[in-house]
Amino acid sequence: MIDEDYPLERVPREARYSWFNVAVQRFGQLSDLTQFLLGATLGAGLSFWGAFWAFTLGSVILEIVCIFVGIAGMREGLSTSVLARWTGFGRYGSTLIGVIIALSLFGWFGVQTAVFAAGLHTIMSGIPLWAWCLITGLGVTALVLRGFRAMGWTAFVTVPAFLGLAGWAMWVELSRHSLGDLVSSTPFGEPITIATGATIVAGSYIIGAVTTPDMTRFNRSTADVVKQTLVGISLGEYVLGLAGVLLAYAVKTSDVIAIITASSGVVGVVILVSATVKINNWNLYSSALGLMNAVESTIGVRLNRVAVTVGIGLLGSVAAAMGILDAFSGFLFVLGVVTPPVAGIMVAEYFVVKRWRPVLDASRELGRLPETEPAWVPATLLVWAAAALVGWLSDAYGWIGIPALNSLILAGVGYIVAGKLGLVRGTRELPVERPAVPV
Ligand SMILES: Nc1ccnc(=O)[nH]1
Numbered sequence: 561m562i563d564e565d566y567p568l569e570r571v572p573r574e575a576r577y578s579w580f581n582v583a584v585q586r587f588g589q590l591s592d593l594t595q596f597l598l599g600a601t602l603g604a605g606l607s608f609w610g611a612f613w614a615f616t617l618g619s620v621i622l623e624i625v626c627i628f629v630g631i632a633g634m635r636e637g638l639s640t641s642v643l644a645r646w647t648g649f650g651r652y653g654s655t656l657i658g659v660i661i662a663l664s665l666f667g668w669f670g671v672q673t674a675v676f677a678a679g680l681h682t683i684m685s686g687i688p689l690w691a692w693c694l695i696t697g698l699g700v701t702a703l704v705l706r707g708f709r710a711m712g713w714t715a716f717v718t719v720p721a722f723l724g725l726a727g728w729a730m731w732v733e734l735s736r737h738s739l740g741d742l743v744s745s746t747p748f749g750e751p752i753t754i755a756t757g758a759t760i761v762a763g764s765y766i767i768g769a770v771t772t773p774d775m776t777r778f779n780r781s782t783a784d785v786v787k788q789t790l791v792g793i794s795l796g797e798y799v800l801g802l803a804g805v806l807l808a809y810a811v812k813t814s815d816v817i818a819i820i821t822a823s824s825g826v827v828g829v830v831i832l833v834s835a836t837v838k839i840n841n842w843n844l845y846s847s848a849l850g851l852m853n854a855v856e857s858t859i860g861v862r863l864n865r866v867a868v869t870v871g872i873g874l875l876g877s878v879a880a881a882m883g884i885l886d887a888f889s890g891f892l893f894v895l896g897v898v899t900p901p902v903a904g905i906m907v908a909e910y911f912v913v914k915r916w917r918p919v920l921d922a923s924r925e926l927g928r929l930p931e932t933e934p935a936w937v938p939a940t941l942l943v944w945a946a947a948a949l950v951g952w953l954s955d956a957y958g959w960i961g962i963p964a965l966n967s968l969i970l971a972g973v974g975y976i977v978a979g980k981l982g983l984v985r986g987t988r989e990l991p992v993e994r995p996a997v998p999v
Pocket residue numbers: 594668669672764765767768839840843
């Protein structure tokens with residue numbers, strides 16, 4: 561009933577799944593209520609076609625990241641933070657990545673739990689909000705304990721339920737308006753540029769893109785990763801996002817979640833459950849993988865995935881119940897700035913510089929991890945910091961281009977240049993220790 565799911569080792573070939581299973585889970589991550597909100601935000605600031613181009617640009621950025629990082633994850637069968645050890649970051653760089661992933665997705669888990677609970681509280685107000693937070697948070701936690709297979713089944717049920725019912729709720733609202741009028745609407749809020757819109761689109765899912773290997777380590781081939789990404793992300797961004805734009809024009813407010821969840825009774829409950837569970841399970845799953853790598857890479861203790869999941873799930877549910885997650889949003893912004901360069905560096909190392917590819921290739925043949933790993937890679941940390949700084953400045957000062965993309969490309973190019981100059985070197989090689997018995 562409980563799958564440990566190879567959190568710190570390679571996923572063997574025989575434990576992998578069809579591309580469609582992964583694609584449905586991927587689409588499930590993108591088809592949630594906050595995606596409508598994203599559409600509404602773009603609708604408030606852009607025309608329909610402006611929003612269309614912002615979604616297109618943002619999706620292209622995300623898909624490129626997901627495909628390249630995802631192929632590395634599929635080939636090596638490793639989660640993002642474990643893979644990072646041999647894709648430019650070394651043991652302790654991967655600790656940082658594990659911590660960043662664990663914290664960001666802990667934050668998202670709490671936020672989604674709060675959205676979930678608030679919706680259910682509106683429909684069934686007899687139970688207090690804090691209690692709904694605990695019920696929904698711990699419910700999702702119980703699912704995540706059971707691992708990838710169970711999450712796949714969940715997506716197969718919740719994705720069609722969500723599309724059908726949320727689609728219907730939307731249709732009811734949109735059919736009161738003429739589609740032509742909606743498409744030719746002007747933005748009703750503060751206007752934004754397409755580049756800003758694309759940044760919002762890419763930024764809102766960049767942590768999902770960087771953690772792609774957590775998911776694609778269960779894919780079987782490069783073609784599967786590509787198909788899964790194109791189908792899952794394109795549908796998720798366009799269908800849900802553009803629907804959110806139209807809805808926002810229809811009601812001239814950004815509060816589109818209220819419209820979808822205004823369906824009361826059983827329909828409202830099914831919409832909420834099906835919207836949230838399939839994304840929030842992944843928030844918790846990847847958060848746990850990140851934390852396990854962070855702990856193992858620093859103190860050599862291999863935690864049990866179930867224990868870590870329960871710990872984070874409980875803490876996140878309590879944080880949601882206490883309503884303290886607003887304090888987290890500034891922090892999530894900082895994490896959003898440091899995340900894109902990670903993708904640039906991983907891709908540059910794995911596909912271009914290839915400093916650690918030989919050890920990955922040799923150990924992959926044996927189905928094991930490499931014997932050694934670099935401790936720190938100073939050049940990577942410098943490139944990472946510089947790229948994150950440029951990303952942050954280009955956002956703050958409205959420099960040319962798309963901030964997330966600027967920092968991603970700069971990190972990739974910077975790493976390649978450092979590699980060509982022979983600067984990509986670990987401080988020392990450490991033996992990879994694998995405590996055999998989970999604690
Ligand atoms: N946009 C999001 C990224 C990651 N997790 C979420 O729940 N939502």
